[in-house]
Structure formats: C-alpha cells, structure tokens
Amino acid sequence: MATHEHLTRVEQPRRSLPRPGSGQCQNEEEYRRLYEQSINDPETFYREQALALLDWKRPFEKTFSGDFEGFGDSLRWFLNGELNACYNAVDRHANKHPNDVALIFESDTPGQGYKVTYEELLTNVCQAALLLKSLGVEKGDVVTLYLPTIPQTIYIMLALVRLGALHSSVFAGFSPSALRDRINDASSKLVITTDQAKRAGKIIPTKELVDKALGECPTVTQVLVVERTGEGANYVEGRDINYNQEVVKFGNYCPCTSVDSEDPMFLLYTSGSTGKPKGLQHATGGYLFGTILCSKHVFGVTRGDVFFCVADVGWITGHSHVVYGPLLNGATTVIFETTPVYPNHMRLWDIVDTHKVTQLYTAPTAIRLLRKFGEADIKKYDLSSLRALGSVGEPIAKDVWEWFYENVGRSQCALCDTYWLTESGMILLTTLAGVSPMKPSGAGLPFFGIKPVLLDPSGNEIVERPAEGILAVRNPWPSLGRTIRGDHQRYRETYLKPFPGYFFTGDGATIDADGYVFIGGRVDDVVNVSGHRLATAEVESALIDGRIDNKSILSDAAVVGVEDPLTGQALIAFVCLESWALNDKDHTTQTLTDHCNACVRDEIGKFAVPKKVFIVQDLPKTRSGKIMRRVLRKIVAGKNDELGELSTLSNPQIIDHLISVVQGPKARL
Structure with a gap:
C-alpha cells in the first residue's frame, strides 16, 4: 500500500490567500467549520448557501429529501424552488455591471479573437433564444450541439437554458456514428453545428460529419448552421438554416422561463466507446448550486477575475469551468478554441500574460506535454497575475505537480488538484486555493457536503488511516446527476447497486493519516499481480x-x-x-x-x-x-x-x- 506519508505538506503561498469580501472561504479553520456543518447539519448549510449564491424566482420550500438507500429514486434538492440558469449566469451581472467583460475569445489563429461584455452577452443570448423559439424549441426539448469552443456555442447553450430547454453537447470530434447514437438517444429534433471548425491550423468538416450522421436520425427535422469559416457547408433545402443570417433579425431581449429546481438542465454523454452511450441528466438547481460553490471556494473566483479553463466545451469540465462557473460568479472566462501548443508551445503563457489570467485550469496530459519543451521559454513570461492553478481529468504525478507548481506558478500560487466526475456535476475532492495545505499528487480534502469513504470488496467501510480501498461517497449532494436518460435502471446498476447506500465512483483511492485522498485510478484499471x-x-x-x-x-x-x-x-x-x-x-x-x-x-x-x-x-x-x-x-x-x-x-x-x-x-x- 502506498500511504503517501512521505509527502511534505506545501503551505499556501501568500498570493493565493483569499481576498476579503470575495465570499470565498477565508482560512483552514473556516473550511473545517463549514465542512463540519455541511456534513452534520446539511439542512442549514445548503439552505443558507443556496439562498446567498443564487437568485430564485420562487424560493424553495424544503432543502432536500431522499438518500442512497432507495437507489436514489427519491433524491430531490431545493424542492419547489424556481429559477433560471441563464438569468443567474448572465442577466443579474449584466444588470449591475454591463461593461464588465464576460468572454475573451482566443481563436485558433492568434490575434483574431475578441471580447464580449456582459451586456453584449445578454443581447447575443436573447437573440439566439428568440431564433430558437421561432424554430419551435420549447421547455423540456433536447437540442443536440455539435459545436467547437467558440462564443456562439456559449450563446446557444445559455439561450437554451433561458427557454427551459436542454442542451446535449457532443464533442465536435466524435465520429458520425457516435453523434448519431447520441442524437437518437436524446430524440432531438434540432441539431446545431458549424459549417467547419478550426483546430491547430486544421479544418474540421463539422457540417459534413453531421450530414453523415443524420442519414440515420429520423427525429431530426432542422439543422442550424453557425458560420465559422464561411465555407464547406452544403445546405439541405427545407432543413438547414444559416444561424448568422437569421439571428440578427431578432430583438435584444427574450424573457427567461422559470423552471423547477429539479427540472433537467442538460444532458452530457459520457465518452464510453462501446455499447449504448450514457446520457447523464443534470437537474437545474442542484447543478447550478454545486458549480457556483466550487468555482467560488476552490479557485476563489469572483468579479474581476479572468478564469482560463483549457478544456473543450463539450465535456463536463468545459460546461462547469468554461461556461457556468465563471459566469455565475460574474467573472471573465477565456474561450479557447485551439490546443496548448498551437501555433507554438508558448500559447498558454501568452494568453496568461496578455489577459492577466488569475486562474489556470488544465489537465496533467497538457502539463506533461508542455514540460517536454523545458523551462527556458516560460521564464520569459511574467505570469504574476496567476493566483491559482488547477489540474483535472486524471491523477497528477508528484513530479508533474512540482514542475507545474514551481515553473508556472513560480511557487507563488496554489495548485488545486481536483477530482470529480461527469456524474458528480461538481468537484468532490480538492484543496482550496489559499486555504488548505497541498500535498503533491494528492487530490486533497473533501469538498463541502462530500463524505468520502473507503470500502473493501465486500462493501465494508475501512475506518483506519492510512488505508486504501474502493472510493465511494456516503451521502448525496445537490449536483449529482439524477439519472441516465431513458435508462434509470442502468443508473442504479452502475452507481448505486454495487455498494447499496453509497455512490460508487469506480475509482480506487488511498486516504492518509491527515485525511488527504490520493486517487489510484479506475477500479477496472486495478490489476492483481x-x-x-x-x-x-x-x-x-x-x-x-x-x-x-x-x-x-x-x-x-x-x-x-x-x-x-x-x-x-x-x-x-x-x-x-x-x-x-x-x-x-x-x-x-x-x-x-x-x-x-x-x-x-x-x-x-x-x-x-x-x-x-x-x-x-x-x-x-x-x-x-x-x-x-x-x-x-x-x-x-x-x-x-x-x-x-x-x-x-x-x-x-x-x-x-x-x-x-x-x-x-x-x-x-
């Protein structure tokens, strides 16, 4: 067993310390107090936090109900509360601070991007919503998006939730057959794509790929095409519509549709490669709450920050930390269309310095790739605007952690190694920037409301520390995906049945004597030698x-x-x-x-x-x-x-x- 006891705790650098008035947890003592409240008095914790962080059209009557014992069938959060995701992410900030920058678009080709203020974002979202409404999109409809990470994608996602409809974002790299399966599973009538996409100097024929998929998608009656290059789109008469030409015909305001807290907000299909795709369905109130809470307390995101998440919008990380997390907190988010090494390996450092990025969130794979180029070029950049670094997607090795912390963060800003899942909807394990001490390669401590446990193969809790076992979560949390669309039995079988009374993460882990969690990888990536x-x-x-x-x-x-x-x-x-x-x-x-x-x-x-x-x-x-x-x-x-x-x-x-x-x-x- 690797106990990780040899790892030295790294204290939080002064640059990452929470700023007074930011709303972020201010120190380790406050973290522990709030964490204990979230576990021992969840009713008070969740009620107070949800009322403080989100704007409710109708306040909820009860904070939560249900547990994992009944396979999660009775789980409900913020019961009978009504709100709108777009209003919380856009309108309330546009009304107070219309000239604040909401989006910074970094296009595939450097120098061709632009900025969008909150007022401009609201206008673009409303125009998109009115266009979608004219096409018959209604509350509860599922619209499939096959779009790259560009501002129009953000406008459309927000426009859909403004109408109470669901977006189902499919990564614009999936094959036509994979796209076909996701369209059919969601029973989408409308698909939205681009004529082409650009990535690392290459052209991706997105519309052509959609056309191939639609040969076996009987429910689709309309395709909305966003012009990205102005080329490559073969328009099918009577079905295909040019987004750019139509959207400008609509007015600047569309009312928000209030939805129940438990109404679904979006589908996101896990990237499984075999069998029927799993469409995880997330509820509006719970997802918004978990996302704003994580963004604020893990990274300290607040108004005036520039958050840069190097992820495609088609994944859960892109949903939560390119789109919703920064915007819910009234910050600026960087929309990154390309790869970290295009047109050269200094692209990220250029962006950080140019836009004074305050938080940089990426994957260990990207960090390892950038490390291959050495440190000499990084030293040419200031990077002093950074207050927090983040790692996501897979366990980060100690060597890689130290390189990122020392050479990019200059040992002067926090490195938050976050552990979470598409299913969880929010970060489950992490260190809080400027608050909790770090341990290289360790996912860290549980986030508010999360009670991680280690189980043996028989489902018995392993209580001694340090110890290793199967990682599960004892108690429900608001942003947990509610079901697999059209197959709740599969949801039960996958996440709740393996260990009744617990949520099964699918990962193995070690918890050390200090309570820090180290992820060992998927249980199916555990071998017996x-x-x-x-x-x-x-x-x-x-x-x-x-x-x-x-x-x-x-x-x-x-x-x-x-x-x-x-x-x-x-x-x-x-x-x-x-x-x-x-x-x-x-x-x-x-x-x-x-x-x-x-x-x-x-x-x-x-x-x-x-x-x-x-x-x-x-x-x-x-x-x-x-x-x-x-x-x-x-x-x-x-x-x-x-x-x-x-x-x-x-x-x-x-x-x-x-x-x-x-x-x-x-x-x-």
Missing part, C-alpha cells in the same frame, strides 16, 4: 518520477494489465522518453528500461515491475487529454480489429506505430 492489487496509476506515477542524473526520464507513461498464466495478471508499460533521453547515446534502450523498472521496484516493490516496457513516440489520447488505455489493452492482446470508437483521438496516426512496436520482435523489450 501474484495476489497484490495494484492501481495502474500508481505504477505510472512511479515511472514518470524516475530520474537519471537528476533528470526526468519519461515525459509520459501508461500501464495496462493483461492476463498472465503465472501471475494471474501482468503489467505492460508504454512509455515516452524525454527529448534528452531520446538523443542521449550514453544510454541504450535497455539501460533506460532498466532505470524505469528500478524506479517502480524502489517506489512500490519488485512485484510491480512491468513484464514488458514498450518505448513509443506517443500515447493514444482523446482531445480532452485522457489516455485511451482500452486501445493499448486491445493492441497488446493482438485484437487490432477490435479497437472500437477512435474518432475522439487527437492523434489517430499513432495507432499504426503502437501496433508495429508491439508486434515487431526487435522493438519488443
């Missing part, structure tokens, strides 16, 4: 932490488990070398492999050393930065014709390389 249960994320962390002459050996690593006749399961590692190691003639492939294995042996134990190590050029990753480990498992097993859905890969060309490395006897280690 000779009786030892190992989280592959733990082995990956040990590999990435490896050094030769005090220099990092690897820029990235992925470990998968395969069946083994001797040990039950064995570990296979795919690793990417740092540039110096690639070019260093003093070290052979075998010596580098030996060093990697020594790191695992020293950090975890001999039993955890991978059976094979493949040195590769890159790992298969989605555009959101996640490594597609299932692809690696299939390649290792020789099932190259069963790789499944690959349309979300940012680097599909790497597949042939990986196959050749695994199959080529000379490349096999």
Whole structure:
C-alpha cells in the first residue's frame, strides 16, 4: 500500500490567500467549520448557501429529501424552488455591471479573437433564444450541439437554458456514428453545428460529419448552421438554416422561463466507446448550486477575475469551468478554441500574460506535454497575475505537480488538484486555493457536503488511516446527476447497486493519516499481480518520477494489465522518453528500461515491475487529454480489429506505430 506519508505538506503561498469580501472561504479553520456543518447539519448549510449564491424566482420550500438507500429514486434538492440558469449566469451581472467583460475569445489563429461584455452577452443570448423559439424549441426539448469552443456555442447553450430547454453537447470530434447514437438517444429534433471548425491550423468538416450522421436520425427535422469559416457547408433545402443570417433579425431581449429546481438542465454523454452511450441528466438547481460553490471556494473566483479553463466545451469540465462557473460568479472566462501548443508551445503563457489570467485550469496530459519543451521559454513570461492553478481529468504525478507548481506558478500560487466526475456535476475532492495545505499528487480534502469513504470488496467501510480501498461517497449532494436518460435502471446498476447506500465512483483511492485522498485510478484499471492489487496509476506515477542524473526520464507513461498464466495478471508499460533521453547515446534502450523498472521496484516493490516496457513516440489520447488505455489493452492482446470508437483521438496516426512496436520482435523489450 502506498500511504503517501512521505509527502511534505506545501503551505499556501501568500498570493493565493483569499481576498476579503470575495465570499470565498477565508482560512483552514473556516473550511473545517463549514465542512463540519455541511456534513452534520446539511439542512442549514445548503439552505443558507443556496439562498446567498443564487437568485430564485420562487424560493424553495424544503432543502432536500431522499438518500442512497432507495437507489436514489427519491433524491430531490431545493424542492419547489424556481429559477433560471441563464438569468443567474448572465442577466443579474449584466444588470449591475454591463461593461464588465464576460468572454475573451482566443481563436485558433492568434490575434483574431475578441471580447464580449456582459451586456453584449445578454443581447447575443436573447437573440439566439428568440431564433430558437421561432424554430419551435420549447421547455423540456433536447437540442443536440455539435459545436467547437467558440462564443456562439456559449450563446446557444445559455439561450437554451433561458427557454427551459436542454442542451446535449457532443464533442465536435466524435465520429458520425457516435453523434448519431447520441442524437437518437436524446430524440432531438434540432441539431446545431458549424459549417467547419478550426483546430491547430486544421479544418474540421463539422457540417459534413453531421450530414453523415443524420442519414440515420429520423427525429431530426432542422439543422442550424453557425458560420465559422464561411465555407464547406452544403445546405439541405427545407432543413438547414444559416444561424448568422437569421439571428440578427431578432430583438435584444427574450424573457427567461422559470423552471423547477429539479427540472433537467442538460444532458452530457459520457465518452464510453462501446455499447449504448450514457446520457447523464443534470437537474437545474442542484447543478447550478454545486458549480457556483466550487468555482467560488476552490479557485476563489469572483468579479474581476479572468478564469482560463483549457478544456473543450463539450465535456463536463468545459460546461462547469468554461461556461457556468465563471459566469455565475460574474467573472471573465477565456474561450479557447485551439490546443496548448498551437501555433507554438508558448500559447498558454501568452494568453496568461496578455489577459492577466488569475486562474489556470488544465489537465496533467497538457502539463506533461508542455514540460517536454523545458523551462527556458516560460521564464520569459511574467505570469504574476496567476493566483491559482488547477489540474483535472486524471491523477497528477508528484513530479508533474512540482514542475507545474514551481515553473508556472513560480511557487507563488496554489495548485488545486481536483477530482470529480461527469456524474458528480461538481468537484468532490480538492484543496482550496489559499486555504488548505497541498500535498503533491494528492487530490486533497473533501469538498463541502462530500463524505468520502473507503470500502473493501465486500462493501465494508475501512475506518483506519492510512488505508486504501474502493472510493465511494456516503451521502448525496445537490449536483449529482439524477439519472441516465431513458435508462434509470442502468443508473442504479452502475452507481448505486454495487455498494447499496453509497455512490460508487469506480475509482480506487488511498486516504492518509491527515485525511488527504490520493486517487489510484479506475477500479477496472486495478490489476492483481501474484495476489497484490495494484492501481495502474500508481505504477505510472512511479515511472514518470524516475530520474537519471537528476533528470526526468519519461515525459509520459501508461500501464495496462493483461492476463498472465503465472501471475494471474501482468503489467505492460508504454512509455515516452524525454527529448534528452531520446538523443542521449550514453544510454541504450535497455539501460533506460532498466532505470524505469528500478524506479517502480524502489517506489512500490519488485512485484510491480512491468513484464514488458514498450518505448513509443506517443500515447493514444482523446482531445480532452485522457489516455485511451482500452486501445493499448486491445493492441497488446493482438485484437487490432477490435479497437472500437477512435474518432475522439487527437492523434489517430499513432495507432499504426503502437501496433508495429508491439508486434515487431526487435522493438519488443
């Protein structure tokens, strides 16, 4: 068991300390007081916070009801309260501070972006809402969006919730077949896309992909097309409508439609690659509450801040921290259309300095990628506007954490390693910027209202500390997704039935003596080697932490488990070398492999050393930065014709390389 007791607590730098009057939790003592209240007196905590943070058209009569015992069927939050998501994110700020900047658009091509004030945002949203209303969009309808991360996407999302309709954002990188499945599952009549999308200098034929999907989507009667490039769109007469030409015909104001707190706000399909897609359905009041609470207390977001979340709007991180979180708090959000390394690896640092970004939120994959370019170019930038850094999407290795903290944050601003899920709707585990001490690679302490527990395989709570086990949550929270659309039984089976009375996260974890939680990775990414249960994320962390002459050996690593006749399961590692190691003639492939294995042996134990190590050029990753480990498992097993859905890969060309490395006897280690 990795207890993480050797990790030193890193105290919060002064630059990250909460500002008086911001509404953020001010110190560790206040965090612990509010946390205890949220667990022991949730009625008071949630009532006071919800009334203070959100504007209600009709105040709720009861704060919550239900628990996990009845498979969550009776869960309700802010009962009989009425509100509107768009009003809370736009109108109330536009009314008070119309000239505050709401959006900063950073287009694919540097220098072609622009800013949008709250007053302008309100106008654009209202025009979009009136257009959608003219097309027959009503409260409760589900509209599928296949859009890139551009301002018009934000306008349309907000316009839909203004009308009480649901948006179902599908990442504009999914294949036509994957898009088709999501449209059909949502029974959408209207699909909204762009003529084309731009990403890293490349053109993505979004409209063409939509047209291919619609060949098998009988419910769709209309397609609204946003002009991004002005080219590439084949308009189908009687079905397709030009958004840009039509939206300007409408007035500047559309009334908000009040909805019940439990009315659904949006669908978001998890990126599972096989089987029927899971459309997680989130409730309006609970989602808005969880999002504004996290944005404010985790990152300290308030009016005057410039929040930069490097995520696509099609994922839950984009929903919560590109769109709703910053806007609910009246801050400025950066809308980032491209990748962190286009047109060069200094793009993020340019944006931070140019716009005086106060919070930067990204994924470990992006951090590892940027680390490969070294520190020299980062030192050319000031970056002193930053008060908080954030990591999301996967566990962050200690080595990567320290590099991000020291070189980007200059050891002067907080690094919040956040753990949450599409299903959770809000951050579950984290450190609070400027408040709670940090532990490198640790997700941190539970957020307000969250009671994490460790379970053994039989569902018994493990109470001693430190300990490791299956991570579950004992108590419900407002932003938890309510169901899987059209398949509540699947929701029960996936999240509530494995351990009755608990929400099953699907992850393994360690909780140390101080109560800090360290995520070990998906339970299905836990392998049993000779009786030892190992989280592959733990082995990956040990590999990435490896050094030769005090220099990092690897820029990235992925470990998968395969069946083994001797040990039950064995570990296979795919690793990417740092540039110096690639070019260093003093070290052979075998010596580098030996060093990697020594790191695992020293950090975890001999039993955890991978059976094979493949040195590769890159790992298969989605555009959101996640490594597609299932692809690696299939390649290792020789099932190259069963790789499944690959349309979300940012680097599909790497597949042939990986196959050749695994199959080529000379490349096999």
